[in-house]
Structure formats: structure tokens, C-alpha cells
Amino acid sequence: MKIKRVLNNNAVLAVDDDGKDLVAIGRGLGHGRKPGDDIHRDTADQVFVTAENTNMDRLARFLNDIPLDYLTAAGEVAALAQERLGLRVSQALVVPLADHLHFAVQRIEEGIPAQFPLAWEVSQLYPKELDTGREALGLVETSLGIRLDDDEAVALAMHFVNAQFATPGMEKTMQMTGVIKQAFQLVDRTFGIDVDQQSMNAARFVTHLRYLFSRIASGKQISEESSLLADAIIESHPDAVVCAAKIQYLLEMGLNTTLTRDEMAYLALHVARLVTDVKVPG
Known part of the structure; x- marks a missing residue:
């Protein structure tokens, strides 16, 4: 180099x-x-x-503010995330992780309890990321000589999700998590069911929504001039289309975007798959 x-x-x-x-x-x-x-x-x-488009002056100031030990620990956590989740060890992952670890230790030293309002949602929506976060706590303890609260694995998982989908800032990641939670609630209310969020179909549904977020963020939604598949989906799953329309409204309001007809159709298809194994009462 x-x-x-x-x-x-x-x-x-x-x-x-x-x-x-x-x-x-x-x-x-x-x-x-x-x-x-x-x-x-x-x-x-x-x-x-x-x-x-990195601002080098800003990065230099940031690196001056974070002790080297925290950057080293963050790099080890990022390497673990690369191994477990396929993430790239990049500035977008290492720097926020170092900042978070530094702040987490400061909170412990000052006796300030951490708040993790999305802990349950993270456990349901991002189990692999959460498992990696839990494993990372051991690396951090070895590297920094301090044991973070077990719930810090939730925050680390959110950083992994953030990096995976290139969403700028933790606020966007928390917004995405909240929208996914609300989408499940809409499905439950529309069909009068209680979806098992541990099921394979639920995992597929979450994956679809996460990649939909990514496509929206990159401006690359699915859109075809003449989509016979979209027509077939809409005709075959009318109830799912109704539910998908509610989720569409949620997404468009929350993300200030407009879903294409094809994205709407595929969303309906995934709603239909989600409820296919759930027995509707009555």
C-alpha cells in the first residue's frame, strides 16, 4: 500500500x-x-x-476522538460480521461500531442504563445478526477488558443491518425495523390470525421487505412495461392484495416514496405466502 x-x-x-x-x-x-x-x-x-464520497477531514477528526483500542475492537467485530453475515469490512461499519463501543463503555462508567426499545423486534426480525452481536460481546470483552450488557447485542445487530443494506444512519435502520413490525401487525389484523414470526414463511417475508427497502433506497424498484406475472398475482390473491395495499400505504408514508405496480404485486405474493400455512379462524 x-x-x-x-x-x-x-x-x-x-x-x-x-x-x-x-x-x-x-x-x-x-x-x-x-x-x-x-x-x-x-x-x-x-x-x-x-x-x-468520504469527507477526509471529518473522518480524521472522528478518528482523533476515538481511542485506538475501540477502533481495534470495532475492526474485530466487523471481521466477525464479515465471517458470519458476509458484510464488507468498511468505514461504514467500523467507524459507527467504534463510536458505539466507546459510548457504551462511557455509559457503564457513568452508571447510565442503556435503552433497547426494539429488542424483541430485533430478535424476531434479525436472528442471525443478533446471534453475531452476542458472539461479538465476547470479542469486545477480550479486546477492551470490559463486559458490556447482554442487551448491547441488540445495538450491534442493528449496526450489522444498517451496514448490510447501506442505510445511512441508525435512524433509518430503526425506521425499517418499525415498519416491518407494523407490517406483521397489519397482516394479523387483516386476516384475523396470529402469524408465527419464527416460521420460514415469516423469514421469507422479512427478507423480501428488507430487500424492498434496499431497492427503494437505491431507486431500483422492480418495474416492467408489461407484467403478466403481476396481473396473475393480483388476480389470484385478492385478499393478499388488500393487505398489501395497507402495507404499501405504510411504506409510502414512512419512506416518502411510491411503490411500482410490480413491487405491489410481489408484496401481495409474499403476504399470500406468509399466511398460507396459518389457519384462519371460522
Whole structure:
């Protein structure tokens, strides 16, 4: 790697042989270095990919504010998330994780209890991410020498979801989680049932909604000029279409968007699959 900019004594912006920008972190890594210097990857404790359109001055200030130990711990958690969930070890994952870990430890030292209002929803909607968060607590304890509250696994899971779907900011991730929760409630009320959110069909439904969020965020909704499949879905599942219309309203109001006809049809299909194994009373 070749240094492009020294961010501080412990961090440098570098470029690899493929021209990809990276941030390398290690104790004293930037001390006495200058742009153009070669640096071996093995000399860094952590290396992560920078986000597009990164403000380097802002990143440098942030890295100055976070102790190196927390960045190292965050890098280890990110590597675990890469192994368990297939996430990329990037600035968008490592930096928020480091910030969260730093704040979590400060809360413990000051005796401030943490609040996790979406704990149940996270356990239902993101079980793999939550399991990874629980495993990550052990890494953090080994790295920082402090045991975080078990419920901190919920917050870590939310960071993984946030990074997975490239949603800018935890607020958007919490909004997505809230919308999914409300979607299940709409299905229950519309059909007069109690959907088992641990079922395979529920998992498929959540996955569909999560990728729908991703398509909306990237402006790449499903849309075909002439969709015979959409026509067939709408005709075959009228009750599911009614329910999907309610969820559509929820999504459009919450996300300030408009769903395409094809997205609406596929949403109805997934609603139909969700309730197919549930016995409707009466």
C-alpha cells in the first residue's frame, strides 16, 4: 500500500495496488510518515475500505476522538460480521461500531442504563445478526477488558443491518425495523390470525421487505412495461392484495416514496405466502 494522507499518529489513508482507498490503523502507524511512503498491510492492526464520497477531514477528526483500542475492537467485530453475515469490512461499519463501543463503555462508567426499545423486534426480525452481536460481546470483552450488557447485542445487530443494506444512519435502520413490525401487525389484523414470526414463511417475508427497502433506497424498484406475472398475482390473491395495499400505504408514508405496480404485486405474493400455512379462524 502507498500512503495518500496521514490522518493522525495512528491512522493513514492509503491506496492499494488496485487503486482502492483504504484506511489503515495501528499504534504509531502515521507517526513520521508522509504521502508517497510505502506501507505494508501487515504493519496495520486494522484495514478497512473507505466509503464513497468520504469527507477526509471529518473522518480524521472522528478518528482523533476515538481511542485506538475501540477502533481495534470495532475492526474485530466487523471481521466477525464479515465471517458470519458476509458484510464488507468498511468505514461504514467500523467507524459507527467504534463510536458505539466507546459510548457504551462511557455509559457503564457513568452508571447510565442503556435503552433497547426494539429488542424483541430485533430478535424476531434479525436472528442471525443478533446471534453475531452476542458472539461479538465476547470479542469486545477480550479486546477492551470490559463486559458490556447482554442487551448491547441488540445495538450491534442493528449496526450489522444498517451496514448490510447501506442505510445511512441508525435512524433509518430503526425506521425499517418499525415498519416491518407494523407490517406483521397489519397482516394479523387483516386476516384475523396470529402469524408465527419464527416460521420460514415469516423469514421469507422479512427478507423480501428488507430487500424492498434496499431497492427503494437505491431507486431500483422492480418495474416492467408489461407484467403478466403481476396481473396473475393480483388476480389470484385478492385478499393478499388488500393487505398489501395497507402495507404499501405504510411504506409510502414512512419512506416518502411510491411503490411500482410490480413491487405491489410481489408484496401481495409474499403476504399470500406468509399466511398460507396459518389457519384462519371460522
